[in-house]
Amino acid sequence: MKTLSNTLAVILIMLVVWQALHALAGNGALTSPWDTVRELASLLGSSDFWPHVLETLQALVLALLIGVIGGLALGMTLGMYRMAREVAEPILLNLYSLPKVTLYPLVLLAFGLGLPAKVAFGVMHGLIPITVFTMNAIAQMRPVFLRVAATQRLTPARAMWHIVLPAILPEVVSGLRLGFSLTLLGVLIGEMFASQRGLGHLIINAMNLGDIKTIMAVALLLILFALACNGLLMRLGRRLAHY
Amino acid sequence: MAADTASVRVSPRRPRLSRADGVRLTVVVVFIALVELLCRTGVIALSVMIAPSAMAAHCVQILRAGTFDHDIAVSLGNIVAAAILSVLLGFAVGVLLHSAPRARAAIEPLLSAYYAVPTFVFYPVFIVILGVGAAPIIAIAVLLAVVSMVTATLNGLDRIPRSLHKTALVLRLSPLQSALRIKLPAALPYLFTGMKLSVAYAFIGVIASEFILSGEGLGYAIGYAYNNFQNRDMYALMFLVLVLVTAINMVLNTIDRRLQARRRR
Numbered sequence: 222m223k224t225l226s227n228t229l230a231v232i233l234i235m236l237v238v239w240q241a242l243h244a245l246a247g248n249g250a251l252t253s254p255w256d257t258v259r260e261l262a263s264l265l266g267s268s269d270f271w272p273h274v275l276e277t278l279q280a281l282v283l284a285l286l287i288g289v290i291g292g293l294a295l296g297m298t299l300g301m302y303r304m305a306r307e308v309a310e311p312i313l314l315n316l317y318s319l320p321k322v323t324l325y326p327l328v329l330l331a332f333g334l335g336l337p338a339k340v341a342f343g344v345m346h347g348l349i350p351i352t353v354f355t356m357n358a359i360a361q362m363r364p365v366f367l368r369v370a371a372t373q374r375l376t377p378a379r380a381m382w383h384i385v386l387p388a389i390l391p392e393v394v395s396g397l398r399l400g401f402s403l404t405l406l407g408v409l410i411g412e413m414f415a416s417q418r419g420l421g422h423l424i425i426n427a428m429n430l431g432d433i434k435t436i437m438a439v440a441l442l443l444i445l446f447a448l449a450c451n452g453l454l455m456r457l458g459r460r461l462a463h464y
Numbered sequence: 465m466a467a468d469t470a471s472v473r474v475s476p477r478r479p480r481l482s483r484a485d486g487v488r489l490t491v492v493v494v495f496i497a498l499v500e501l502l503c504r505t506g507v508i509a510l511s512v513m514i515a516p517s518a519m520a521a522h523c524v525q526i527l528r529a530g531t532f533d534h535d536i537a538v539s540l541g542n543i544v545a546a547a548i549l550s551v552l553l554g555f556a557v558g559v560l561l562h563s564a565p566r567a568r569a570a571i572e573p574l575l576s577a578y579y580a581v582p583t584f585v586f587y588p589v590f591i592v593i594l595g596v597g598a599a600p601i602i603a604i605a606v607l608l609a610v611v612s613m614v615t616a617t618l619n620g621l622d623r624i625p626r627s628l629h630k631t632a633l634v635l636r637l638s639p640l641q642s643a644l645r646i647k648l649p650a651a652l653p654y655l656f657t658g659m660k661l662s663v664a665y666a667f668i669g670v671i672a673s674e675f676i677l678s679g680e681g682l683g684y685a686i687g688y689a690y691n692n693f694q695n696r697d698m699y700a701l702m703f704l705v706l707v708l709v710t711a712i713n714m715v716l717n718t719i720d721r722r723l724q725a726r727r728r729r
Contacts, residue, residue, distance in 0.1 A: 227566060227570030228574065231574060250589055320671035320672055323706075330511070403579060440582070
């Protein structure tokens with residue numbers, strides 16, 4: 222409860238700073254908090270806006286599905302073998318620190334404009350953190366779990382499902398938190414270039430028009446959405462850690 | 465992420481090239497050879513991707529001719545500036561937060577959601593505040609990079625063993641002495657992990673901002689080449705970025721490994 226009130230205090234301070242910056246920079250540069258909320262409300266009330274939201278959500282969900290399933294499968298496979306892990310880890314971290322926008326022309330040439338390119342872009346951003354977290358969670362798992370699986374003579378698939386997956390779930394959720402954020406970022410960047418619809422497209426459009434009000438409103442919506450999802454995942458992670 | 469991975473299995477004395485390094489090299493070489501083969505046989509069309517050897521050859525060519533020297537210099541300058549700024553700023557904020565537990569408890573949940581915020585959205589705001597040019601790009605890269613340094617600083621300060629604090633008391637060191645001679649060296653391996661991430665994010669931030677929003681720099685040059693169907697230039701530049709990132713990562717990882725090994729003694 223105390224943490225919550227502290228966090229509220231921080232949010233309040235951020236609002237004050239925002240308002241102060243607005244006063245300093247003027248309306249042309251930074252919309253005030255109140256105006257941004259009003260603009261967001263009017264956006265949410267207009268029927269033109271929702272198709273964009275749904276478009277982004279659709280790409281996000283698809284990219285997350287592929288990223289999570291792929292990341293888990295890859296992370297679990299690599300995690301089970303020490304050698305595979307040692308070989309793969311530097312490669313994965315290197316790919317992670319590569320500015321992925323540079324690969325964007327390649328994605329467009331391979332997938333064309335539209336939904337597949339956006340999803341591919343989201344997956345490129347989100348897959349690696351989920352893989353790395355899963356892989357390391359297995360590496361740090363207590364060895365006794367695997368011995369239990371061996372004494373019970375479980376097949377590898379059943380050992381994975383009944384023993385390994387439950388054991389590493391909390392770490393997987395932390396990987397998912399980072400993976401979620403980056404997938405959202407990837408989908409948005411993908412939409413900025415590879416699409417005529419979606420929130421990313423709205424943002425790049427508003428950027429080109431110098432329409433700060435819309436940018437701020439969409440950014441606020443994205444931040445609130447990301448914070449909410451992150452909070453939910455955090456609670457899920459904490460609950461899983463009790464087992 | 466890199467913090468826990470690095471601490472898992474690095475032994476202090478490690479042969480210069482382990483078996484895993486050899487296998488990894490083989491995997492990468494085989495992968496590149498496979499892509500080369502697919503390109504040469506036309507499975508991957510020339511309009512989609514040129515062969516890796518052609519990328520490398522053209523990359524050497526444009527470096528010799530100096531076609532993109534200006535863009536490369538601009539990007540590297542921005543990256544260095546952003547990395548230094550975010551390391552210094554992140555360290556300062558980390559130290560401040562560490563000394564104020566209440567503020568820290570309030571801010572930490574927000575930090576973990578930080579990467580969900582698409583920072584570059586605020587570029588127009590930065591342009592109005594900071595003017596056109598390098599400053600807004602550096603600002604975006606710093607926004608992206610600073611948080612990992614803050615987290616690493618907090619982590620490092622948390623993990624200074626208590627016996628070291630007591631040693632400082634026993635030796636009657638002044639606060640400054642104890643900070644410089646005991647706390648900083650003890651936290652250094654963690655701080656370095658933060659620096660490593662900051663450099664990586666500064667790279668991502670600068671190149672991505674240039675790609676989206678700028679009129680010069682490596683990111684811009686790649687976007688420009690793409691829009692004008694100059695595939696050879698584009699792939700040569702992508703190749704250059706890939707090589708640069710890999711080289712920087714390898715250097716930083718080597719230093720990181722040494723520091724981590726020192727921590728274990």
